[in-house]
Amino acid sequence: MNLKIKHLFKALLVLVALPIYGQQGGMWIPSLLKGMNETEMQSLGMKMSVQDIYDVNNSSMKDAVPHFNGGCTSEVISPQGLLLTNHHCGYGQIQAHSSVENDYLANGFWAKSQAEELPNDNLEVTFIVRIEDVTKDVMSGINPKDSEQVKQSKIAQNIAKTVANFPKESYQENKIKSFFEGNQYILFVTETFTDVRLVGAPPSSIGKFGSDTDNWVWPRHTGDFSLFRIYANKDNKPALYSKDNVPYRPKYFFPISLDGISEGDFTMVFGYPGRTQEYLPSFAVEQIVNDLNPVRIGVRDSALKIIDEYMRAEQNIKIQYASKYASTANYWKKWIGESLGLKRTNAVEAKQAFEKDFIERANKNKKTKAYADILPQFEKLYKEITPYAVSKDFFTEVALRNAELLSSAWKVFALEKSFTNATSFDNKKASIINSQERFYKNYSPKVDEKVFEAIVSKYANEAPKEFLPSILKNADIPAITKEIYKESKLTSLEGLKELLNGDAKQVQQNLNNDKGYLFAKALFENYLQNILPKYEELDLQITALQRTYMKAQLDLYPDARIFPDANSTLRVTYGKVDGYYPKDATYYEPVTHLEGIMEKYVPGDYEFDVPAKLVELYNNKDYGQYAEDGKLPVNFIATNHTTGGNSGSPAIDAHGNLIGLNFDRVWEGTMSDIYYDPSICRNIMVDARYILFIIDKFADAKHLIEEMKLVHPKNK
Ligand code: ARG
Ligand code: GLU
Numbered sequence: 001m002n003l004k005i006k007h008l009f010k011a012l013l014v015l016v017a018l019p020i021y022g023q024q025g026g027m028w029i030p031s032l033l034k035g036m037n038e039t040e041m042q043s044l045g046m047k048m049s050v051q052d053i054y055d056v057n058n059s060s061m062k063d064a065v066p067h068f069n070g071g072c073t074s075e076v077i078s079p080q081g082l083l084l085t086n087h088h089c090g091y092g093q094i095q096a097h098s099s100v101e102n103d104y105l106a107n108g109f110w111a112k113s114q115a116e117e118l119p120n121d122n123l124e125v126t127f128i129v130r131i132e133d134v135t136k137d138v139m140s141g142i143n144p145k146d147s148e149q150v151k152q153s154k155i156a157q158n159i160a161k162t163v164a165n166f167p168k169e170s171y172q173e174n175k176i177k178s179f180f181e182g183n184q185y186i187l188f189v190t191e192t193f194t195d196v197r198l199v200g201a202p203p204s205s206i207g208k209f210g211s212d213t214d215n216w217v218w219p220r221h222t223g224d225f226s227l228f229r230i231y232a233n234k235d236n237k238p239a240l241y242s243k244d245n246v247p248y249r250p251k252y253f254f255p256i257s258l259d260g261i262s263e264g265d266f267t268m269v270f271g272y273p274g275r276t277q278e279y280l281p282s283f284a285v286e287q288i289v290n291d292l293n294p295v296r297i298g299v300r301d302s303a304l305k306i307i308d309e310y311m312r313a314e315q316n317i318k319i320q321y322a323s324k325y326a327s328t329a330n331y332w333k334k335w336i337g338e339s340l341g342l343k344r345t346n347a348v349e350a351k352q353a354f355e356k357d358f359i360e361r362a363n364k365n366k367k368t369k370a371y372a373d374i375l376p377q378f379e380k381l382y383k384e385i386t387p388y389a390v391s392k393d394f395f396t397e398v399a400l401r402n403a404e405l406l407s408s409a410w411k412v413f414a415l416e417k418s419f420t421n422a423t424s425f426d427n428k429k430a431s432i433i434n435s436q437e438r439f440y441k442n443y444s445p446k447v448d449e450k451v452f453e454a455i456v457s458k459y460a461n462e463a464p465k466e467f468l469p470s471i472l473k474n475a476d477i478p479a480i481t482k483e484i485y486k487e488s489k490l491t492s493l494e495g496l497k498e499l500l501n502g503d504a505k506q507v508q509q510n511l512n513n514d515k516g517y518l519f520a521k522a523l524f525e526n527y528l529q530n531i532l533p534k535y536e537e538l539d540l541q542i543t544a545l546q547r548t549y550m551k552a553q554l555d556l557y558p559d560a561r562i563f564p565d566a567n568s569t570l571r572v573t574y575g576k577v578d579g580y581y582p583k584d585a586t587y588y589e590p591v592t593h594l595e596g597i598m599e600k601y602v603p604g605d606y607e608f609d610v611p612a613k614l615v616e617l618y619n620n621k622d623y624g625q626y627a628e629d630g631k632l633p634v635n636f637i638a639t640n641h642t643t644g645g646n647s648g649s650p651a652i653d654a655h656g657n658l659i660g661l662n663f664d665r666v667w668e669g670t671m672s673d674i675y676y677d678p679s680i681c682r683n684i685m686v687d688a689r690y691i692l693f694i695i696d697k698f699a700d701a702k703h704l705i706e707e708m709k710l711v712h713p714k715n716k
Pocket of ligand 2: 072642643644645646647648663664665
């Protein structure tokens with residue numbers, strides 16, 4: 001046993017009783033796997049080397065994993081720049097190309113040749129060329145005695161300087177991100193392609209099968225994928241869209257395994273997880289479970305119930321609200337699962353046990369003076385910030401998200417606040433009208449009025465009284481609602497245009513005569529004056545303290561498996577294919593099959609309908625080379641630690657072949673953003689063979705299969 005493993009082993013023995021730094025989970029920096037993870041990955045069955053994953057001098061897997069439009073992940077799967085991501089990641093593009101005659105969301109889309117591939121506005125993919133630690137440069141000249149504000153501004157200057165000076169090609173970009181809450185800074189040299197065309201998408205009855213009912217749920221049966229292609233100029237470099245552009249020749253692309261997975265197999269997921277908070281103190285977790293999640297869930301509960309009733313009753317409202325409903329419901333459902341999971345796994349108690357150990361270690365290591373004050377400080381700050389945080393979440397959920405008239409007013413409010421000169425006023429006005437044109441297309445004042453009444457009442461009754469605007473105190477909300485929706489011009493695009501008609505002075509007058517606007521403005525001003533400043537002041541102190549706490553953990557637990565929280569940078573997570581026990585006496589197997597789709601099939605249902613062609617393929621067992629033991633695998637789960645942003649990430653086998661496409665997590669384990677418990681945290685992937693089957697057998701797009709490289713790593 002080498003020294004490093006011995007240390008690791010010793011640390012793990014201690015940590016078994018302290019499940020904070022688990023033996024599994026983690027989202028690791030691809031350039032640092034060598035020292036930290038390689039041995040563990042090999043012990044889990046990995047057969048490749050970490051250079052195959054990340055290499056600066058030679059092509060490696062990282063060259064095939066671009067960030068997809070900043071929010072999702074994607075991977076290159078052919079020498080001609082063919083790109084795979086989720087259906088829900090390409091949803092906006094598929095929707096944008098759809099019309100009543102050509103409804104690609106409903107019917108799917110398959111380009112028969114490259115000439116038919118559809119260009120997209122506002123779509124880009126970004127590759128990582130190089131990853132460099134620049135902590136020294138970013139921290140230079142920082143004095144520990146500086147105030148937090150001074151530190152932040154020096155850091156910002158150093159970042160700007162380093163970004164400007166770090167060597168790169170003209171078509172590349174430098175970006176610096178903070179890791180370990182500002183204890184480490186890493187620079188990424190990136191390359192962004194903006195000519196990315198839609199190649200194929202299954203119908204929603206495959207790509208979104210199960211919709212919101214099945215979202216965050218296992219067992220799952222969703223074919224959540226879509227295909228794009230990256231185009232480059234003749235020199236294979238990023239270029240704006242041109243019909244002369246050619247398919248990008250990637251430095252690397254993934255071979256796809258036809259041999260699939262078995263329980264216990266090594267798997268790795270490579271992508272851009274957005275945000276986790278794994279190192280919070282117990283007080284913060286208590287705040288999330290007891291105070292913040294209930295507010296967010298409660299407001300969305302009311303809003304979603306009302307919208308759902310209308311959507312079920314009226315077809316045009318269903319079309320208008322489907323996408324908004326899905327996005328509001330996504331995190332609503334996640335928070336419910338998260339709170340349940342945090343309670344069920346006693347996350348707060350686990351954190352408290354860890355904190356006890358932390359203090360003991362600090363004493364033993366003679367760091368009492370440096371670290372003993374951290375936890376009491378946290379306790380005090382979290383106590384102080386809670387009413388502000390609760391008020392802020394109420395305000396955000398009600399005014400900025402779910403009462404649409406108020407969120408429309410927020411845009412106009414920003415305009416009123418920023419009257420500067422005539423040109424910029426006109427420009428801003430035009431841009432608001434432009435963006436609100438889209439907004440009002442999908443807006444129903446009738447639905448919004450009901451939502452407004454319900455959630456504004458909730459806000460007035462349940463938010464901390466001392467931070468309520470006076471118009472909400474002892475107010476007759478139903479009467480106010482009626483009046484606003486009868487009189488305010490903010491309920492339609494024409495009305496908005498009327499309000500914004502004229503010069504700055506005129507517009508100001510118009511606005512301040514509008515009942516809806518005045519009500520909204522009272523909420524906004526109360527938020528900006530009585531809630532936000534104090535919240536930000538306390539939050540800044542918490543951020544600074546969290547940085548010290550993080551540093552202390554790295555210092556006191558040098559051998560523990562501590563990874564930096566997700567921050568939308570490229571990470572590797574690994575684990576194994578594994579089922580789990582969601583509740584007493586119930587075991588969930590790790591793989592689902594086409595049989596399960598047929599079990600869930602409800603003809604004509606908007607969530608569980610199945611296309612006739614798929615039923616026919618099932619009846620004929622026409623699975624081609626994609627079946628295993630006569631059955632077609634659809635989805636599978638593993639212990640990879642993923643989060644939002646990992647959608648579309650490649651799932652990779654021990655040899656580096658693509659075996660699946662990440663798209664979700666299981667309900668019982670959604671608390672893994674805060675507390676990863678290996679017994680119930682699982683990520684959900686589409687089996688690569690189901691994707692190939694849909695492309696080949698369902699869509700008959702054989703030319704796409706031909707440009708891929710299909711392999712048999714298990715010699716099956
Ligand atoms: N839960 C997944 C994620 O967080 C999928 C969301 C899209 N699907 C849906 N039914 N809303 O993005
Ligand atoms: N569906 C998520 C996404 O869009 C991934 C699921 C998760 O949060 O793990 O990134």
